[in-house]
Amino acid sequence: MTGFTSDEMMTIAAARALKNDDVCFVGIGAPSAACNVARLTHAPDITLIYESGTIGTAPEVLPLSIGDGELCETAVTTVSVPEMFRYWLQGGRISVGFLGAAQLDRFGNINTTVIGDYHQPKVRLPGGGGAPEIASSCGEIFITMKQSKRGLVDKIDFFTSFGHGEGGHARERLGLRTKGPTLLITDLAIWKPDPETKEFTVTSLHPGVTREAVQETCGWQVRFAAGLTETPAPTALELDTLRALKARTAAAHGGQEVA
Numbered sequence: 005m006t007g008f009t010s011d012e013m014m015t016i017a018a019a020r021a022l023k024n025d026d027v028c029f030v031g032i033g034a035p036s037a038a039c040n041v042a043r044l045t046h047a048p049d050i051t052l053i054y055e056s057g058t059i060g061t062a063p064e065v066l067p068l069s070i071g072d073g074e075l076c077e078t079a080v081t082t083v084s085v086p087e088m089f090r091y092w093l094q095g096g097r098i099s100v101g102f103l104g105a106a107q108l109d110r111f112g113n114i115n116t117t118v119i120g121d122y123h124q125p126k127v128r129l130p131g132g133g134g135a136p137e138i139a140s141s142c143g144e145i146f147i148t149m150k151q152s153k154r155g156l157v158d159k160i161d162f163f164t165s166f167g168h169g170e171g172g173h174a175r176e177r178l179g180l181r182t183k184g185p186t187l188l189i190t191d192l193a194i195w196k197p198d199p200e201t202k203e204f205t206v207t208s209l210h211p212g213v214t215r216e217a218v219q220e221t222c223g224w225q226v227r228f229a230a231g232l233t234e235t236p237a238p239t240a241l242e243l244d245t246l247r248a249l250k251a252r253t254a255a256a257h258g259g260q261e262v263a
C-alpha cells in the first residue's frame with residue numbers, strides 16, 4: 005500500500021461500514037477510532053454510545069477508556085450503566101455494536117478473556133466487560149482487528165462473546181433474535197459471513213493485498229467470495245480526518261497512543 009498504512013486502511017474501511025442513522029455501541033480500542041472517523045466524515049448524525057452511559061457523544065479526542073470525561077462532556081446525555089444495559093441495549097434500541105477481539109474464529113466468536121488454559125493462562129486479556137451483552141443485543145455486530153495467526157484462529161481459547169457459534173442457525177437455536185456478526189474488517193480485507201454457513205468469507209481485498217497474504221495471517225482455510233472486489237483506497241478527506249484525530253488525541257494525552 006502506498007500513501008497510507010494498513011492500519012489506516014483498516015480504520016477507514018471500518019468507518020465506512022457505519023451509516024448516518026446508525027445508533028452504534030462503540031467497543032473500546034480499535035472500534036473507537038473507526039466510529040469517530042465515521043462521525044467526522046460521512047455520518048455526522050450517527051449516535052455513538054459508550055458503555056459508561058454516554059449517548060450521542062462527540063469526543064474531540066479518542067477516549068482513554070469508557071470512563072474518560074471527554075465522553076460525558078460531549079454527550080447529548082449520560083444515563084446510568086444499568087439503564088444503558090437494561091433499557092437501551094437489551095431493549096433493542098441499538099442498531100450496531102462495534103467490537104475488537106484478541107482471538108476470533110471463522111464464525112465470529114470472540115475471545116477477549118484469556119490465552120491458554122483459563123486457570124493457568126499464557127496471557128490474561130482485558131475480559132468481556134459489556135461485550136457479551138453487546139454481541140447478543142445489538143441489531144448486528146461489526147468486528148475490527150488486525151490479522152495474525154494468533155488472532156484469527158481455528159478454535160478460540162475462551163468464548164467471551166458469542167458470534168455464530170458452530171455456524172448455521174446456532175443463534176436462532178439459542179433464542180437470539182439479533183443478526184450477530186455481519187462484518188469483519190481487518191488490516192488486509194473485508195469479510196462477510198456466508199449466508200448459510202455463517203463462515204466469514206473475504207469479499208474485498210485492500211489495495212495491494214494478495215490472497216496469499218490473507219491466508220498467511222489466518223489460522224483457518226480462507227474462503228474468497230466469487231465476486232471478490234478491491235476496497236477503495238482512503239480518500240484525502242478520510243486520511244486527513246483520521247490523522248488529525250490521532251494527532252489531537254496524542255497531544256491531549258501527552259503523546260500516549262490510543263488505539
Ligand SMILES: CC(=O)SCCNC(=O)CCNC(=O)[C@H](O)C(C)(C)COP(=O)(O)OP(=O)(O)OC[C@H]1O[C@@H](n2cnc3c(N)ncnc32)[C@H](O)[C@@H]1OP(=O)(O)O
Pocket residue numbers: 030031032033055103104105106107115116119127129130131132133134135138154155263
Ligand atoms: C464495550 C467494550 O469494549 S467491552 C470491553 C471488552 N474488551 C474488548 O472488547 C477488548 C477488545 N480488544 C482486544 O481484545 C485487543 O486485542 C487487546 C485489548 C487485548 C489488545 O489490543 P492492542 O493493544 O491493540 O493489541 P496488541 O495486538 O498490540 O496486543 C497487546 C498484547 O496483548 C496480548 N495479546 C493480544 N492478542 C493476543 C493473542 N491473540 N494471543 C496472545 N496474546 C495476545 C499480547 O501480550 C500483546 O503483546 P505482544 O504483541 O507484545 O505479544
Ligand SMILES: O=C(O)/C=C/CC(=O)O
Pocket residue numbers: 032055068069070071132133134135
Ligand atoms: O468494562 C467494560 O465493559 C469495558 C471497559 C473498557 C474501558 O474501561 O474502557
